[in-house]
Amino acid sequence: MTVRNLEFAFSPKSVVFVGASPKPGSIGRIVARNLLSGGFGGEIFLVNPRYREIEGTPCYASVSALSSTPDFAVIATPPQTIPGVIAELAEKGTRAAIVITAGIDAGLRQRMLEASRETCLRIVGPNCLGMLLPHLGLNASFSHRMPKKGDLAFLSQSGALVTAVIDWAVSRGIGFSKVVSMGEMADVDFGDTLDYVAGDPESKAILLYVEQITHAPKFLSAARRAARAKPVIVLKSGRHAAGAKAAASHTGALSGSDAVYDAAFRRAGLVRVRDLGQLFGAAEILSFAPRLTGERLTILTNGGGAGVLAADRLADFNVELPELPAETAAALDSVLPPTWSKNNPVDIIGDAGPERYEAALKILLADKSSDAVLVINCPTALASSEEAAGAVIRAVKSEEQRTGRRKPILTNWLGDGAAEESRRQFAAAEIPTFDAPADAIEGFMQLVSYRRSQNELMRTPPQSPASLAPDADKVHSIIHGALAEGRSMLTEWESKSVFACYGIPVTDITVARDPDTVFDAAGKILGHSKACVIKILSKDISHKSDVGGVRLGLRSAEEAREAARAMLADVARLRPDAKLDGFVVEEMIERPGAHELIAGMSEDATFGPTLMFGAGGTAVEVMKDTAQALPPLDALLARDVIRETRISRLLKGYRNRPPADLDAIADVLIRISSLVTNHAEIREIDINPLLADEKGCIAVDGRMRVVDEAKEPRRPLAIRPYPAKWETTRDLETLGTIHLRPIRPEDETLYEAFFQAVTPEDSHMRFFSVQPDRSHRFVARLTQIDYAREMAFVAVSNEGELLGVSRLSAHPDYVRAEYAVLVRSDLKGRGLGWLLMQHLIDYARAEGLKQLFGEVLATNTTMLDMCRALGFRIETAPGDITIRKVTLDLSENRKVAAT
Numbered sequence: 001m002t003v004r005n006l007e008f009a010f011s012p013k014s015v016v017f018v019g020a021s022p023k024p025g026s027i028g029r030i031v032a033r034n035l036l037s038g039g040f041g042g043e044i045f046l047v048n049p050r051y052r053e054i055e056g057t058p059c060y061a062s063v064s065a066l067s068s069t070p071d072f073a074v075i076a077t078p079p080q081t082i083p084g085v086i087a088e089l090a091e092k093g094t095r096a097a098i099v100i101t102a103g104i105d106a107g108l109r110q111r112m113l114e115a116s117r118e119t120c121l122r123i124v125g126p127n128c129l130g131m132l133l134p135h136l137g138l139n140a141s142f143s144h145r146m147p148k149k150g151d152l153a154f155l156s157q158s159g160a161l162v163t164a165v166i167d168w169a170v171s172r173g174i175g176f177s178k179v180v181s182m183g184e185m186a187d188v189d190f191g192d193t194l195d196y197v198a199g200d201p202e203s204k205a206i207l208l209y210v211e212q213i214t215h216a217p218k219f220l221s222a223a224r225r226a227a228r229a230k231p232v233i234v235l236k237s238g239r240h241a242a243g244a245k246a247a248a249s250h251t252g253a254l255s256g257s258d259a260v261y262d263a264a265f266r267r268a269g270l271v272r273v274r275d276l277g278q279l280f281g282a283a284e285i286l287s288f289a290p291r292l293t294g295e296r297l298t299i300l301t302n303g304g305g306a307g308v309l310a311a312d313r314l315a316d317f318n319v320e321l322p323e324l325p326a327e328t329a330a331a332l333d334s335v336l337p338p339t340w341s342k343n344n345p346v347d348i349i350g351d352a353g354p355e356r357y358e359a360a361l362k363i364l365l366a367d368k369s370s371d372a373v374l375v376i377n378c379p380t381a382l383a384s385s386e387e388a389a390g391a392v393i394r395a396v397k398s399e400e401q402r403t404g405r406r407k408p409i410l411t412n413w414l415g416d417g418a419a420e421e422s423r424r425q426f427a428a429a430e431i432p433t434f435d436a437p438a439d440a441i442e443g444f445m446q447l448v449s450y451r452r453s454q455n456e457l458m459r460t461p462p463q464s465p466a467s468l469a470p471d472a473d474k475v476h477s478i479i480h481g482a483l484a485e486g487r488s489m490l491t492e493w494e495s496k497s498v499f500a501c502y503g504i505p506v507t508d509i510t511v512a513r514d515p516d517t518v519f520d521a522a523g524k525i526l527g528h529s530k531a532c533v534i535k536i537l538s539k540d541i542s543h544k545s546d547v548g549g550v551r552l553g554l555r556s557a558e559e560a561r562e563a564a565r566a567m568l569a570d571v572a573r574l575r576p577d578a579k580l581d582g583f584v585v586e587e588m589i590e591r592p593g594a595h596e597l598i599a600g601m602s603e604d605a606t607f608g609p610t611l612m613f614g615a616g617g618t619a620v621e622v623m624k625d626t627a628q629a630l631p632p633l634d635a636l637l638a639r640d641v642i643r644e645t646r647i648s649r650l651l652k653g654y655r656n657r658p659p660a661d662l663d664a665i666a667d668v669l670i671r672i673s674s675l676v677t678n679h680a681e682i683r684e685i686d687i688n689p690l691l692a693d694e695k696g697c698i699a700v701d702g703r704m705r706v707v708d709e710a711k712e713p714r715r716p717l718a719i720r721p722y723p724a725k726w727e728t729t730r731d732l733e734t735l736g737t738i739h740l741r742p743i744r745p746e747d748e749t750l751y752e753a754f755f756q757a758v759t760p761e762d763s764h765m766r767f768f769s770v771q772p773d774r775s776h777r778f779v780a781r782l783t784q785i786d787y788a789r790e791m792a793f794v795a796v797s798n799e800g801e802l803l804g805v806s807r808l809s810a811h812p813d814y815v816r817a818e819y820a821v822l823v824r825s826d827l828k829g830r831g832l833g834w835l836l837m838q839h840l841i842d843y844a845r846a847e848g849l850k851q852l853f854g855e856v857l858a859t860n861t862t863m864l865d866m867c868r869a870l871g872f873r874i875e876t877a878p879g880d881i882t883i884r885k886v887t888l889d890l891s892e893n894r895k896v897a898a899t
Helices: 027-037 079-092 106-117 159-172 190-198 216-229 250-254 257-268 276-288 304-316 326-333 354-366 385-403 418-428 437-457 472-484 492-501 515-526 557-574 635-643 647-651 662-678 745-756 760-767 776-783 832-846 861-870
Strands: 014-018 043-047 057-060 072-075 096-099 122-124 130-133 138-141 149-156 176-181 205-210 232-236 271-273 297-301 372-377 409-413 509-512 532-537 550-554 582-587 595-604 608-615 626-629 682-693 696-699 702-706 728-732 736-742 790-796 802-810 816-823 851-857 873-876 883-889
Touching: 014 027, 014 079, 014 138, 027 043, 027 138, 072 079, 079 096, 079 106, 106 122, 149 159, 149 190, 149 276, 159 176, 159 276, 190 205, 190 216, 205 276, 216 232, 216 257, 216 437, 232 257, 232 276, 257 271, 257 626, 271 276, 271 437, 276 437, 297 304, 297 354, 304 372, 304 437, 326 354, 354 372, 354 385, 372 385, 372 437, 385 409, 385 418, 409 418, 409 437, 472 492, 472 662, 472 702, 492 509, 492 532, 492 702, 509 515, 515 532, 515 557, 515 582, 532 557, 550 557, 557 582, 595 647, 595 662, 608 635, 608 662, 626 635, 635 647, 635 662, 662 682, 662 696, 728 832, 736 832, 745 776, 745 790, 745 802, 760 816, 760 851, 790 832, 802 832, 816 832, 832 851, 832 861, 851 861, 861 873, 861 883
Parallel strands: 014 043, 014 072, 043 057, 072 096, 096 122, 149 176, 149 205, 205 232, 232 271, 297 372, 372 409, 816 851
Antiparallel strands: 130 138, 130 176, 509 582, 532 550, 532 582, 595 608, 595 682, 608 626, 682 696, 682 702, 728 736, 736 790, 790 802, 802 816, 851 883, 873 883
């Protein structure tokens, strides 16, 4: 993960174009003209050995001949020349380039990357349209036009889509901060660019067009960071591509890559749109509309039918229009004719002129029970649509002047002609406008989706299951026992044994060698149960029911023996190649009201291990009611997965059927997640059916596929799990037993008491503020960290009190990290801060970080003394004598004893 040298691409002071040409219609000429005419204030060099000048600008024979080193290079030369051009640029000292050239095969691509590696010359592309930076006047592309300046960043894998979006935006008055055609992403990919744009003050929102994600862990980490800072809207193509290849389990067969993309986008807090029209709508709404504080929409219209259409579309999203408060209705009564609708939608009648629009809208903008207003106009011969648009703009500006903020406003002016002029007025006033009521509602739902995604990112999960104490050693033994026999599929008995090791409820089973021992086993089970089940036991047969290998509801030992004999005959006929190892005999679980569910895991080609949950049973592939999720899961995320399925509505109970125990189902998903996280040998898990009712749930059948991890390494988890190996217990003479561990989201509940024990002076030393922000949003950012780029260690007492915290936040290049430490004020000077810092330094070294740094107030002598003892270099911050910059070189692996 790195943004290293990307500043030379996004904020260059000089640019060279290698491949410039005067030939009409050539890419070389189009790019040269775009560069020279865009208004870029820096120096522009052109390179082509065939020409002395192009478009009135001197042309150099080679990069080495340039009079100075350009920050950024644009390359459009034949494919075979690209590695050499990159090598020449690297030697010259250029640190970023965009390769427009297409047709670069794998060999050329590798040589290109090798040429850039030593100097870390960053490469955007190849095979792309180019890059447009309107704020710099830099058009390094062969786009037919330059977008206006704005605050939207657009990152696209499709160059054709870039030009379409620019065309649309220009006609709507929407501007961009950055437009990047990503191309084949040989080096710079979405993760890198998102990381950079997340911290870019010019970009208030980010639009993505994605065909395929590379380096999923990096992408998700960067996307989560970006989504916390600003809206990120993604359009992913290929939703209906061919599904997963044939797999050994239902879980594998039902895992589709698009469903996993959906799960990944939700987990990162991105808002997904389904088509280009929705992307355009999102661009407009995000350009002009402020963030929602709630989801209550009021509709103002001069046509009742249009208002109803909008309300119907809103209901499609399960959002209802709020009723008008009595005081708002009374205020509207005073300015509207008696025939107005008296409700939401507020129909002000077809003859409404600009005065009526303005008066009604001012009242609705002041209504605190409404979070946004949609204004609709239907053209009539009784009033001017253009004048109505002007009235809306006046009302919005008046309310903004009065309150200092703007409530989200959306408009829909129906028709052509005058409506076009009205839309231009709205665009100039930065008010989102849409062509149809349904489009406006979808735009509103983009704001709602973003608000919901932000809330989901900040949720505090409950404590993890206290009983989650797996027998990992036994699982390891079972898996490697099967691998030693050359098997990848575990038997049902082995699979259930693994599930039981992780606390997943399973039926008790007995293994019988032949029909006679089935008779004996069934007799024992029927001594305490009404019925039993027998299943064929074979390492060669995965789906037992396909070969008649399952018999249910057997109520006598003799019936069980005869069923076993019949099964032997069926299997011999249908699978003569299969080796039979005997039978599994187990109690018949009779829960007449229980739901048949499926839960499991498979491996996605992009995101690695993924979890699945949904409606189970023998018709699971026909029902296709499943949802995907990325491990690791907590209780809230597990509930989200359940809620994504249609069967979740049945699980809530209906008629005389009581609700299923959703906590028990979520607990099973959490335990599967833990199993997957801890054992990289696992490639597929299939629990089907998982029976669930008000009494809990139980795994009736299950299977698992494993491989030798040493020979077939698993793709890494897309989201880094909780690093449990960094949990430890230490004893301090001054404080007793201290539990050191990585921070967890549920630690938010410990912070209120912790902050109360920190004096204003110590708070100022840590936060440069005497009163730290104690809001949920702020503390959630402290506790809900991304272990891939952040770490925080908490010191907790035996009583569960938070005593101190040390943390680091790594730069995206994962070379340097900023640190901070804070202990309770009443515990200072007792070795706790030292303990936390040593643990943090050990972690930073283990991660391969090269440097820790921080800023310390000059008056914080305690921290400065500790930094000095730990080997930090201490310097006065440039331009501020009150701040000390402290830096620790981690290349020397040394420990310092506390003094």
